[in-house]
Amino acid sequence: MQDKSAPEEFDVVIVGRGPVGATLANLLGLRGVRTLVLEREAQTYHLPRAVHFDDECMRVFQTVGLADAILPHVILSPGMLFLDANGKMLLDWSRPQTLTPMGWHLSYRFHQPDLEDVLISGLARWPHVTLRSRCDVFALDQDEDGVRVRYEDLSNGKLSEVRAGYVIGCDGARSLVRRFIGSSMDDLGFHERWLVIDVLLKRARDDLGDYSLQHCDPRRPATYVRGTGTRRRWEITILPDEDSQEIAQPAKVWDLLSRWITPDDAELERAAVYTFHSVIARQWRSGRLFLAGDSAHQTPPFLGQGMCAGIRDAANLAWKLAAIIQGGAAPDLLDTYQSERQPHVREFIELAIRLGGVINTKAIEAGLAAGEARENAPVKLDVKKPLLGPGLTFSDLPLAGHLAPQFMLRDGGRSDDRTGYHHVLLVEAAAVLPSRLALAQAGIEILAGDDAEGVRDWLRKHGIIAALVRPDRYIRGTARDKPEFERLVAAAIPATQIPLTQAPSAA
Numbered sequence: 107m108q109d110k111s112a113p114e115e116f117d118v119v120i121v122g123r124g125p126v127g128a129t130l131a132n133l134l135g136l137r138g139v140r141t142l143v144l145e146r147e148a149q150t151y152h153l154p155r156a157v158h159f160d161d162e163c164m165r166v167f168q169t170v171g172l173a174d175a176i177l178p179h180v181i182l183s184p185g186m187l188f189l190d191a192n193g194k195m196l197l198d199w200s201r202p203q204t205l206t207p208m209g210w211h212l213s214y215r216f217h218q219p220d221l222e223d224v225l226i227s228g229l230a231r232w233p234h235v236t237l238r239s240r241c242d243v244f245a246l247d248q249d250e251d252g253v254r255v256r257y258e259d260l261s262n263g264k265l266s267e268v269r270a271g272y273v274i275g276c277d278g279a280r281s282l283v284r285r286f287i288g289s290s291m292d293d294l295g296f297h298e299r300w301l302v303i304d305v306l307l308k309r310a311r312d313d314l315g316d317y318s319l320q321h322c323d324p325r326r327p328a329t330y331v332r333g334t335g336t337r338r339r340w341e342i343t344i345l346p347d348e349d350s351q352e353i354a355q356p357a358k359v360w361d362l363l364s365r366w367i368t369p370d371d372a373e374l375e376r377a378a379v380y381t382f383h384s385v386i387a388r389q390w391r392s393g394r395l396f397l398a399g400d401s402a403h404q405t406p407p408f409l410g411q412g413m414c415a416g417i418r419d420a421a422n423l424a425w426k427l428a429a430i431i432q433g434g435a436a437p438d439l440l441d442t443y444q445s446e447r448q449p450h451v452r453e454f455i456e457l458a459i460r461l462g463g464v465i466n467t468k469a470i471e472a473g474l475a476a477g478e479a480r481e482n483a484p485v486k487l488d489v490k491k492p493l494l495g496p497g498l499t500f501s502d503l504p505l506a507g508h509l510a511p512q513f514m515l516r517d518g519g520r521s522d523d524r525t526g527y528h529h530v531l532l533v534e535a536a537a538v539l540p541s542r543l544a545l546a547q548a549g550i551e552i553l554a555g556d557d558a559e560g561v562r563d564w565l566r567k568h569g570i571i572a573a574l575v576r577p578d579r580y581i582r583g584t585a586r587d588k589p590e591f592e593r594l595v596a597a598a599i600p601a602t603q604i605p606l607t608q609a610p611s612a613a
Contacts, residue, residue, distance in 0.1 A: 113254070113266075113267045113268050113269050114142075114268045114269070115140075115252075115268070115269045115270075116140045116141060116142040116236075116268060116269070116270050116271070117134075117139045117140040117141065117270070117271045117272070117427075117431045118134055118139055118140070118141045118142070118270060118271060118272050118273075118274060118427060118431075119141075119142045119143075119144060119253070119255050119268060119270035119272075119273045119274070120141065120142070120143045120144070120273075120274045120276055121144055121243050121273065121274070121275050121276060121277045121282065121283055122143075122144075122145060122275070122276035122277035122278060122399075122401075123143045123145035123222075123226060123237060123239070123276075124222065124276060124278070124399070125156070125218065125221060125222055125225060125399075125413055125416065125417065126276045126398055126399035126400075126413070126416035126417060126419065126420055127143060127145075127274075127276030127277075127398075127399070127420075128143070128222060128225035128226050128228075128229065129166060129167075129170070129225060129416075129417050129420045129421075130274060130276060130398065130419075130420035130423065130424055131143050131229055131232075131235050131237075132170035132172065132225060132228050132229060132232070132235075133166075133169070133170060133420060133421065133424035133425070133527070134234075134235065134424050134427065134428065135170075135229065135231065135232025135234060135235040136169070136170055136171075136232070136424075136527050137424065137425070137428035137432065137527065138232075138234055138432070139234060139427065139428050139431055139432065140234045141232075141234060141235045141236070142235075142236045142237075142238065142268060142270070143229070143235070143236070143237045143238070144238055144241040144243055144255070144257055145237070145238070145239045145240075145241065146240070146241065146242045146243075146260070147239065147240070148239050148240050148261075149239070150219050150222045150223060150226065151218075151219065151222075155218045156216075156218045156412060156413040157215055157216065157217075157218070157331055157333055157339060157410070158183065158213065158214065158215060158216070158410035158413075158414075159214050159216065159221075159410075159413060159414050159417065160212060160213060160214070160410075160411075160414050161206045161208035161209075161210040161211060161212050161213075162208055162414070162417075162418065162491070162509065162579075163214075163413075163414050163417045163418075164176070164208070164210040164211075164214065165208045165209060165210055165512065165522065165579060166417055166418075166420070166421045167225075168209075168210070168520070168522055168523070169421075169522060169527055170228060171228070171231075172224055172225065172228045173210075175224045175227075175228070176216075176221060176224050179216055179217065179220040179221065179224065179334065180214040180215060180216045180334065181214070181215045181216075181332075181334050182203060182211050182213065182214065182215075183201055183213035183214065183215050183316070183317075183318065183332070184200060184201060184203065184316050184317050185198075185199050185200035185201035185213065185317060185318070186199040186200075186317060186318040186319070186320060187199070187200075187317050187318070187319055187320070188319075188320040188322055188464060188465070189319060189320065189321055189322060190322050190323070191321075191322070191323040191324065191325065196322060196464075196485065197320075197464065197485045197486075197487050198485070198486050198487065199486075199487040199489070200317075201213040207509075207511035207512065208509065208511070208512055208579075209511075209512035209514075209520050209521075209522070213410075215331070215332065215333055215334055216334060217333060217334050217335075217337060218413075220334075238259075240259060240260040240261045241257045241258070241259055241260070241266075242257055242258045242260055243255060243256070243257040243277075243282060243283075244256060244257060244258060244282075246273055246282075246283065246286045246395060248273075248392075248393050248394050248395060252269050252270055252271050252394065253269070253270045253271075253272070253273045253394050253395065254267055254268075254269060255267060255268050255269070255270055255273060270394075271394065271431060272394045272395075272396065272427060273394060273395050273396070274396045274397075274398055274423065275287075275395070275396065275397045275398065275401045276398050276399050276401065276416070276420075277401055278399070278400045278401060279383070279400045279401070279404055281397065281400075281401030283395055283396075283397060283401060284387060284397055284401050284402075286392075286395060287387075287389055287390075287391070287392040287395050287397065288389070288392065289387045289388055289389035289390070289392075289397070290387075290388050290389075291385040291386065291387055291388065292385060292386045292387075292388055293384070293385050294384035294385065294386070294452075294455055294456065294459060295384060295459070296382065296383065296384035296406050296458075296459045296462055297381060297382070297383055297384070298343065298344075298381065298382050298406070298462070299343075299344040299350060299379055299380070299381050299382075300341050300342060300343055300344060300379070300380055300381075300382055301341070301342045301343075301344055301353055301354060301359070301362070301377060301378075301379055302339065302340075302341050302376070302377070302378050302379075302380050303339065303340045303341070303342065303359055303362075303363065303374070303376070303377045304333075304337065304338075304339050304374075304375040304376045304377075305337075305338050305339075305340075305363075305367065305372035305373060305374055305375055306336045306337060306338075306372060306373045306375050307336040307337075307338060307367075307371060307372045308336075308370070308371060308372055308373060309370075309371060311338075311367065311371055311372075314330070314332065314338060314366065314367075315332065316332050317332070318330060318331045318332065320408070320461075320464075320465050321465075322464060322465050322466075324466065326342065326343055326345065327342075327343045327465045327466050328340060328341065328342045328343065329341040329342075329407075329408075329465070330366070337375075338367075338372065340362075340363060340366070341407070342362050343466070344379065350379040351379075353379065354377045354378060354379055356374060356377070359374060359377045360374075382406040382407060382462075383404045383405075383406075384404065384405060384406055384455050384458070384459055385403065385404050386402070386403045386448065386451065386452055386455065387401070387402045387403065389444075390402050390443065390444040390447070390448065391440065391441075391443065391444060396423065396440075396443065398416060398419035398420055398423060399413075399415070399416030399419055399420075400412070400416065402419065402447075402451075403415060403451045403455065405451075405454065405455040405458050406455075406458045406459060406461075406462045407458070408458045408461040408462050408465065409454060409457060409458040409461060409489065411454045411458065415450075415451045415454060418447065418450070418451075419443075419447055419451075421578040421579075422443055422446060422447050422578050423440075423443050424577075424578075425527065425576070425577035425578060426439050426440055426442070426443060427440070439498065441497075442497030442498045443497075445495050445496050445497045446494040446495045446496070446497035446498070446507075447494075447495070448495060449492070449494075449495035450492045450493070450494055450495060453492040454492065457489065491509065493507040493508060494507035494580055495507075498576070498582060499580070499581070499582050499583060500582065500583030500584075500593075500594070500597075503583045503584045503585070503586075503590065504568055504569070504570060504584050504586070505568060505570070505573065505581045505584050506581055506582065506583050506584065507580060507581065508580070508581050509579055509580055509581070510530075510532070510573065510575040510579050510580065510581050511560070511564060512579075513553065513558035513559060513560050513561055513564075514558060514559050514560065515557060515558050515559075516557065516558065516559060521553055521557075521558050522579070524551075524553070524557070524558075525551040525553055526551065527577050528549055528550065528551045528577060529549070529550045529551070529574060529575065529576060529577060529582070529598055530550070530551045530552070530553050530574075530575040531545060531550055531551070531552050531553070531572060531573070531574055531575075531595075531598075532553050532554075532561055532564075532565065532572060532573040532574075532575060533552065533553075533554050533555075533561075533565075533571070533572045534554065534555045534561070534562050534565055534571065535554050535555060535556060536552045536554040536556065536557075539552065544595075544599060545595065545599070548598070548599040550574075550598060550599070568584070569586060570584040570585060570586050571585055571586065571587065571591060572584065572585040572591050572594065573585075574594050574595075574598050582594075582597075582598065583597070
């Protein structure tokens with residue numbers, strides 16, 4: 107007999123529990139949003155995939171209280187060097203080993219299964235977040251009030267359904283959610299086959315080095331990446347006349363690796379052919395359906411920004427969903443998600459394509475829009491993070507759309523831990539704020555020069571008296587004088603009345 111009881115209801119259903127889906131679920135858990143994560147697979151995929159994330163991502167992990175749990179699983183990267191066919195350095199993309207304004211290091215190496223395990227384990231801290239594995243979503247039917255999500259429990263073949271206010275597709279390059287949205291893809295023109303080889307060293311090979319190396323050899327471009335522990339990776343271009351299946355056979359793999367290592371040095375963990383793409387979905391939203399991560403965009407790996415882009419998607423979307431679900435913000439706030447994120451990710455993808463051109467050609471100058479030439483020295487590459495696209499910022503004010511720094515508190519802590527997942531007003535002195543009570547009632551935190559080192563110097567350096575920082579740590583707007591300050595506060599108060607669940611420390 108069919109069960110006629112009403113289906114379960116959630117504020118948000120996330121399809122996919124990879125790093126992007128799990129990060130989004132942790133952020134929504136922090137807000138106390140009723141969230142269901144549906145994942146087709148039973149367990150975390152055990153082989154390496156993404157290997158790099160940056161300071162901004164670590165700051166997001168800090169926000170959800172998991173940075174300390176992730177730190178034992180990462181190593182710092184000194185950067186990347188581009189070498190010609192003779193081993194001469196063409197391009198120097200070294201990373202500083204000091205903390206950045208984000209409060210973290212610029213480049214981390216990691217093993218994706220380790221990261222996913224921490225993020226997924228972190229979901230157990232949130233009473234409003236439910237994770238269901240072996241659940242394959244096959245239908246999404248939306249109406250004015252929500253979305254009917256139908257899925258099969260692959261462990262027993264049972265068909266189930268739930269109701270959701272919103273559905274977020276974090277379900278990868280072959281996204282089902284994207285098909286239901288009906289979005290086509292903008293093709294930016296980069297499609298290449300590469301052989302990705304992961305090995306585990308059997309003995310020390312310090313000579314391989316800690317830098318990532320791009321071998322810009324026109325005969326066969328290749329990339330070397332130092333991983334965590336004994337993990338090492340090579341990515342090697344597949345030539346047009348080569349067969350994808352044949353080139354991934356162990357004998358051929360070891361032949362390709364022979365200029366660096368032999369079977370006496372390492373154990374082959376995986377060799378797989380990937381086609382690197384450069385595409386962006388034209389439509390990231392249809393009503394209550396959204397895309398994030400690889401379902402919305404795919405990039406060549408040469409900048410190490412693929413997963414990072416998805417983490418930024420999650421950080422941008424989570425607080426906006428919470429503002430609508432719990433804070434009464436207008437639903438059109440969600441229109442700013444694609445408008446802010448799409449130009450940002452496009453700029454990174456276009457730079458990755460240019461670097462791919464450098465790796466594949468002798469004409470180094472052709473791809474160095476971000477570089478600075480020095481006489482008799484390699485070009486020094488300095489990659490600046492893009493600004494947000496137009497959305498919920500005062501674009502006519504200084505620093506709008508930039509990331510705000512994280513400050514060190516006078517007690518030695520980090521300012522994000524003090525202010526939490528809130529809007530934050532940065533001012534020289536909190537005592538002089540005429541609207542302090544209204545700000546507090548609206549859930550806007552205040553961080554003043556009395557609380558944290560560097561706040562006053564940062565404000566004065568930029569010629570401003572205040573800055574309003576969003577929960578995703580981007581600057582919504584700044585004020586150079588009293589009228590601009592009043593405008594900033596008036597705009598912020600209605601949009602920020604959102605309850606907060608504090609992030610417990612990771613177990």
